[in-house]
Amino acid sequence: MRPRTPAPGRGVLSGTGLIVVALAATAAALVYPVWSYAGRSGAASADVLSARTVTTPYGPLSAADRDFVTKVRLAGLWELPAGEMARRKGTTEAVRDAGRHLVEGHTTLDAHARTVATQLNLPLPNEPNEQQRQWLGTLRSSQGKEFDGRFAEILRLAHGRVFSLVAQIRASTQNVLVRDLAEDANATVLDHIRVLEATGDVDFPGIARDLGASPTPVPTPPLVPPASVLPVVPGSNGS
Secondary structure (H helix, E strand, O other): OOOOOOOOOHHHHHHHHHHHHHHHHHHHHHHOOOEEOOOOOOHHHHHHHOOOOEEOOOOOEOHHHHHHHHHHHHHHHHHHHHHHHHHHHOOOHHHHHHHHHHHHHHHHHHHHHHHHHHHHOOOEEOOOOHHHHHHHHHHHOOOHHHHHHHHHHHHHHHHHHHHHHHHHHHHHOOOHHHHHHHHHHHHHHHHHHHHHHOOOOOOHHHHHHHHHHOOOOOOOOOOOOHHHEEOOOOOOOOO
């Protein structure tokens, strides 16, 4: 029996069809930037997702949203100990009162941030960043009226930097959990700005110059090292 001869062009058409399918799949991947966030973990997916908006049950979660939750956590990691120092070392009742506000405000706000991180499956840092550690070191080495002045100026500068970021996230985020956290952060930051200014130790012209020269908020490390990732457990204080 003579073997069948394939119909002319059949192999070519089959190969062309596979190429078309492959190109279509590639194009779909390029034009569809929003991925499902459920079930994606590991360093490779973290690198890819770092620049993407992902879908969650609470609405789209952008890179700016994730960065904001991290910044709220970082704020608590250094402002809580700064507030404790002010309660112990402040030479006036106004400074000590500002310290109490920082401790109470960031205890509540930090718990909120950790709850949001749990619901969104976000890793959180477990220690302040380099700039924040330097600020804490400055406060630890200061005593008396020098401490009062440095405490008020450093904390007021930091709160001024983050205030505009909170407003931006509140206005732009599409994620319900992040929006609620931004509202909480807005009230907390504004309260802290007021009590810091009430100390009478804030150099307003200096703050204006510093904010104008460094308009960006307190920096966030671009990646969270595995050793610094905090397993977030609802109801724990993470410290």
